[in-house]
Amino acid sequence: MGQRKKFDKAFKEQVVLRILAKETSVGDAATELDVHYTTVRDWVRTYKRDGESSFPGSGNLKAEDDEMRKLRKQLADLKEENEILKKAAGLLREKSEIITFTFIHEHRFEFRIAKMCQVLEVSRSGYYAHIHRPESKRSVANRALLDTIKAIHSSSRRIYGSPQITKNLPSEQKASRGRVARLMQANGIRSKVVKKYKATTNSSHNLPVADNIVNQNFKTSKPNEKWLSDITYISTAEGWLYLAGVLDLHGRKLVGWAMDSRMKTELVCAALKQAIGRTGASKGLIVHSDRGVQYASKGYQQLLKKHEFICSMSRKGNCYDNAPMESFWGKLKMEWLNDYTFKTRAEAKKAVFEYIELFYNRRRTHSSNDYIPPFKVGIDQ
Structure with a gap:
């Protein structure tokens, strides 16, 4: 019999709130999160009964003159040209009339055909001749492939680039990465770029620090061999929300998390406890972090000792010692959170x-x- 999974209060609340907001059903939530149906159903019943105390221990406009209208028209034209050039950046490298005509046809409801022909330096007569010419098998296949690429890109919230989209193509539409990349470039489809985020923890303290055992060796042979941990921050109108995370290097699973309005020792302890409860990790596990006061604190260190985990800490000011965790924060923010206010x-x-x-x-x-x-x-969670 496998290790029984344990879920803390924060996890249960988020599941229940999604169900009560009718964003998902009990059954769908159970399936998505790999939790038994009756367990999720009981969480909902408990929350409806006890609320936040549930799960203890876990006008008129002036007419414009002719000069102003002219300037506005010029500005609109320039804006349209810039938008066309941005979306057709790949075409300038391809230098293919066929691909250019295909791009114009795909975007004919977004931009004026005459303007696209002008900006992309092709003739209108050539474009109209192309669209009335019988379509080749390759062109038909490319159009269908482009539709699939757009669907995969959209479902990933514009996260996937050509390598991931190529891997996710259905078997009947398998194509080379180069072909996918060319179609994406020609149609202005690109992945979001992840940028670096500065650390939030404070390493200026007199508490003991551990040696850097991981030492940028992020390879593992099994789950629960090496964990990375860190804290990041999210801006809201109410103030900062701090998020602590625990990442299993084996498969890059995010096995534990905790959120609070304050960046205290309890935050990192809660994330670690959630990870332990969900994975059943045993002694000998290496848990790496930076030298922040939260991770060097007595409470956090006692939690590591209780479970016989091995503590490892980054060198001072060296973000590369915790690179996969920093990478995860970048993905979270660029791929997801930056779309919201x-x-x-x-x-x-x-x-x-x-x-x-x-x-x-x-x-x-x-x-x-x-x-x-x-x-x-x-091993799945």
Whole structure:
């Protein structure tokens, strides 16, 4: 019999809130998160009965003159030209009339055909001759492939680039990465770019620090061999929301998380406890972090000793010692959170939960896993 999974209060609340908001059903939530149906149903019943105390221990406009109208028209033309050039950046490298005509036809409801022909330096007569010419088999196949590429790109919230889209193509539409990349470039389809985020923890303290045992060796042979941990922050109208995470290097699973309005020791302890409860990790596990005061604190160190885990800490000011964790924060923010403006911390918590539990762990393909989602690597959670 496998290790029984344990879920803390924060996890249960986010599941229940999604169900009560009718964003999912009990059955669908249970399936998505790999939790038994009756367990999720009981969480909902408990929350309806006890609320937040549930789960203890876990006008008129002036007419414009002719000069102003002329300037406005020129500005609109320039804006349209810039938008066309942005979307057709790949075409300038391809220098193919056929691909250019295909692009114009795909975007004919978004931009004026005459303007696109002018900007892309092709003739209108050539475009109209092309669209009335019988379509080649290759052109038909490319159009169908482009539709599939757009669907995969959209379903990933514009996250996937050509390698991941190529891996996710259905068997009947398998194509080379180069072909996919050319179609994406010609149609202005690109993945979001992840940027670096600065650390939040404070390493200026007199508490003992551990040696750097991991030492940038992020390879593992099994789950629960090496964990990375860190804290990041999310802006809301109510103030900062701090998020602590625990990442299993085997498969890059995010196995533990906790969120709060304050960046205290309890935050990192809660994330670690959630990870332990969900994985059943045993002694000998290496848990790596930076030298922040939260991780060097007595409470956190006692939790590591209780479970006979081995503590490892980054060198001072060296972000590369915790690179996979930093990479995860970048993905979370660029791929998901930067699309939102949060009025409350509760809204931010909901978005974080959806990214970690519904998308990243279970659906997002990962290049270091040969494009397999984290929870499908090795032993599933």
